[in-house]
Amino acid sequence: MTISALGYDLASQRLSSPSGVDLQIGPFVFHLQLDCPDLALLVYELWRDYPLAEGAAVRDFHIQATNNSVPRRWFRPVVRIFVDGRTPFPPLPAHHHLPMLEWGLNWCIAQRSHHLLMLHAAVVERNGRAIILPAWPGHGKSTLCAALIHSDWRLLCDEFGLVRPEDGALLPLPRLIPLKNESIEVIRSFAPSAHIGPSFYGTRKGTIAHVRPPTESVERMHETARPGWFVFPRWVAGSPLRLEPMLKSEAFLMVATNAFNYEVLGQTSFELVGRMVDACDCYSLVYSDLDQAIRALDELTRTADD
Amino acid sequence: MTESARQRERANALLLVALRTPESLPGLPPTDWDLLLRVARRTRLLGRLEAQLAVLGALDAVPERAANHLRSARNLVQHRHTLLTWELNRVLWALEGLDVPIVALKGVAYVLADLPAASGRFFADLDLLVPHADIEAVESRLLERGWIKLPISPYDDRYYRVWMHEIPPLRHRERENEIDIHHRILPRTSRFDFDPAPLFERTRPVAGSRARVLGAHDMVLHALVHLLLEGDPQEGLRLRDLVDVADLLRHFGHEPGFWDGLVPRAEQLGLGRPLYYGLRFARRLLALEVPDSVLLAASRWAPPWLVGVLMDRLLPLAILPGHPDHPTRRAALARWLLYARAHWVRMPPWLLVRHLVYKGWLRVRGVPKRVVLGPEELKRM
Structure with a gap:
């Protein structure tokens, strides 16, 4: 089952739920959780063919993206990315959410895949x-x-x-x-x-x-x-x-x-x-x-x- | 118990069980592996997990996806070992003809002396100890032969040279390893500072290198100093430092006379309190076995009752990683308090205030605390 097969409503709901979604991208399983509705829409559109890795107990990377920081909601809102609860990059302006997510994936892969x-x-x-x-x-x-x-x-x-x-x-x-x-x-x-x-x-x-x-x-x-x-x-x-x-x-x-x-x-x-x-x-x-x-x-x- | 607290307990228990009884790991359900990988990575103990499993010949029993990450960590650790032992080789070449004792510290020392503490241990830079009288000769020789000073502010340079136990880090212009040259174990301003001369008297030679390593007791005490007196604001204390302490004690504990000499040596160097804490928490968290006579002798360095109660609560909270998806304020506070404590011990109050005011001022002025990672850094890490 791919993201697109879920339909937009279910996909965005699951992407933003606390339990997130597990996706298979090449050899890796990404656990993804998005507190960022605009980004969920783009993920639905551009990542639509990735299959859900249902039943994958061990995930390679746990990624969260959020633009939900309270102090920055109205004043120069930002998007942050968290890998295992820690952020590898300083935040970016909120409307750069997709580049941020893609860079986050690159970072995870480059840092942690030395078995390849x-x-x-x-x-x-x-x-x-x-x-x-x-x-x-x-x-x-x-x-x-x-x-x-x-x-x-x-x-x-x-x-x-x-x-x-x-x-x-x-x-x-x-x-x-x-x-x-x-x-x-x-x-x-x-x-x-x-x-x-x-x-x-x-x-x-x-x-x-x-x-x-x-x-x-x-x-x-x-x-x-x-x-x-x-x-x-x-x-x-x-x-x-x-x-x-x-x-x-x-x-x-x-x-x-x-x-x-x-x-x-x-x-x-x-x-x-x-x-x-x-x-x-x-x-x-x-x-x-x-x-x-x-x-x-x-x-x-x-x-x-x- | 709240959900967060339950998750924290689960994550911490997984990691401690993995460290204490690696033979139980092959039976671990895959969902637990998922969490264990994350907490072991956060505490930089993934490489150690791999090394433990390799010794048991149990890597094949690990879920494939988890095994990939363990292999990845092993490759990274091996690479650091190669890089830093080569860096040491080059430093020794540069210092040829200089009649100076050169003592390797921490990670590189464990590798040189072929200690169990080296296996799977990740280390970032090369730490060396030389007598204070020879620092200038060593530094200028290295600068002549290709190493450079990293650009730091005049304030930081002064901070190192006047107050610290090491000179500002050097780096070879063609390589990326930092070398820290120490002339003592603790900052001069530290409440525990002591004359390092006795350390040199008991250093040991190692096979195949001109470098020496600290004597067994001193190596343990140095690991304790690192654990308890050098804080990190995010981590508070580092679990991997406690693992070092436990590994060293387990290994040297088999040497005749080691346990009998430990307490007197701590007494001589004025490191009784760190030894007390180290033994206490290595036993509690990592199930280290310590002879009763040693515990009894060390018990006179127990802190006042209230401090003891507080440390018993704070230290496990700070040193264990918790669940990455359920950070708790209590753990963050504990980490900050222990960091503050390390600083408190590190320098007298007036100096601490001066230092913090200066650092705070830098922050107000907007000096970046962090830099954006470019592809070059990505490749390096």
Whole structure:
């Protein structure tokens, strides 16, 4: 049963009740309790495909979001997030509730999932093989990822490339994709079918709007994928498309230094990344036009399938 | 009993049972695991839980989702151990040729001496003790060889150098570990302050390192000082410090002559009262076994009756985590009172007032107490 199957009234009632709701998002179970009606509405709309984890006794993270602080109800209202009853961030203006919730989830995952290797990367899949797009701030990974998942690629994740140490499989974590500033309009015109939530103005990352993960990606979130390609994307205004092979040694360093917890896993991550880079073709991609970039990646991955 | 109180009791009991009898954990119902993970994490004892279960070979009997979190904690703890023992290695390299005794304290010392207290223990920074006369040489050598002073205000710098037992923290410019260099165990302003010279006389060598560790009694007494005299406003006292005390006592208790020498050493260093409290609460909360003769000898340091009654009520309330979804005002008050007590003992009243007025003024002026976490910090934590 998904959130949307509850219907809005029941969903918002359960989200705001003291006992909250348990949701399965990728490999994790989140216990969520919202004292924030506007946020409950957005969660209903944008998280609608996540299944309720009924009967999950052990939850991974307990998150509460509230804009209910009495002294701040009328004067500059704020939204706060609590993880296990403690707040990891200072409060934000009340109307930034969804970015706050999403950052809260990121924080929980990044802090507490050291049983997995967490690459800082977007991951999309087709025919069981994944393109891993490592992230560098401002290089347009999220935009490219949003475009790919509206071009017949399945979303594994936009932020965390989760690698299971036991077998090197990539675990899906289909979450909202936060688009920043100009990217919002770019994706709106590239993929009119994309479901994009409201824009949040003036956050610390500028204007943010979230792309809802396609329903199919959420329904298939237990299907892992094997790494197929590393592609290091960079958006450069007006640049012609350049998709060039990269030295594996260079790719290794870039993946390792950019992971969330490469050091924490020590030798395990050294071996995991080494095996991944060995198994993958590694490319750098410079682009300005999304259509061209998607075509080039289609081409690249199709030749590999032959 | 109110619902909140009932939940608090349940959470505390789960954690204490887990610490006292880890062999009972494989039979724990999954809903209890859910709560146990949360309270163990809050008290930073998740890694220890994992270590206890690993010794029993019982990790496979834990629900999978809970086992993930235990593994995650273990990886984090191992990583800290690697980082900080390497930091110590580098410090010793930097100090080569300097004829100074270097004593590792707390977490790193437990790792160096291969003590049970090290297993699964999370620690944040590297604490070292050197004689006061050598502080300047040590500090300037480290500054020459790549460590830097963390930027702090002139007030804080003075606070450290005039009143404290350590110099302001140093950090290597390429690494992120803080090193705290102590020249005594307690702030100079503390009511319990003592001359640290006798500590150096009884330090012990460790295999494979030039660093030394405190003698057994002193190591216990230092852990007690840390437990009872260094407060934290949110936590009051730290349960993991009490766990350290119990672990050390259990381990050294098997050394011949250890128990007989403990009380005299506490007496010599003027740490009788902390020893009394430490033994009392390690027995009550963690079921530590202490010989009757030691209890009898330590009982002369019991506080006045009323203070004793108060501490018996406050300390468990403050040191146990309670239920994360049902915070109680009473526990928060107990934590604050014990924090205030630690400060009260830490410096004489006039100094305390001066310090608090200054800190309060900073707050009024809006100096941020906390900074926003960026992705860099996220990666680090």
